[in-house]
Amino acid sequence: MARLTFDGCAxxxxxxxxxxxxVDTWTAYNNVDRRATFKHISNGTYQIQDKSKPHSHPGDSEEGSYGxxxxxxxxxxxxxxxGVHSGQTHSRYKPGPEHPTMGCIRTTDxxxxxxxEHMAKSSLSTITVSNNSACSAMSATQKFENIYIPPGMNLI
Known part of the structure; x- marks a missing residue:
């Protein structure tokens, strides 16, 4: 079975x-929105739930929440x-992989x-998260705490 690895510092x-x-390596971030119930994904190895294909949502697109x-x-x-997903490719605020999530790892489409495509040939078993300490995976709010966000404006 194939597997994923995420390096929070790199x-x-x-x-x-x-x-x-x-097989390949891409840019990815675990920038977590301040409204999420946790600050970052802890280092460890986790079982994949969607082993043979990603879970889709109606209207998934490169501009959507999940890509x-x-x-x-x-x-x-x-x-x-x-989980791991893409999305927010052209967002005005931190587009693409750096765009904050509610705890997920965001990568590219x-x-x-x-x-x-690879999952169709070899299902996924695990994801291993490393180097994703609180200092390297600081929440998006902590990283940008001096930015004024007008009332009613949403970062996501």
Whole structure:
């Protein structure tokens, strides 16, 4: 089975084949919105829930919350629905992978497309998160605490 790895300091997401060889690596972030119930995904290895194809939502698109190819959810204690996805490609505020999420890892549509294609041949088993301490995975609000956000404006 294939697996994913996320490095919070390097801001990379890698897809590894069943033999451990790296298929590809892409930019990814775990920038978490201040309204989320946790600050970052803790280091560890988590079981993938969507093993053979990403979970899709009606209207998924590159500008949507989850991107064109849906979300690959994994089992994270106390937080159902956490996963890897793309989206917000052209957002005015921190477009693409750097755009804050409610706890997920955001990457590119290119990454999600390739991972989805690979999942059709070799299902995913786990994601290993490393170097994702509170200092490297600071919430988006902490990173940009001096930015004024007008009432009614939403960062997501």
């Amino acid at each position: 801001h990379t997401l890698s897809l590894l084949d069943s033999d451990g060889s790296i 064109t190819y849906g979300i690959i959810r994994f089992s994270y204690p106390g937080h159902p629905g956490v 290119e990454a999600m497309k390739k991972i989805k």
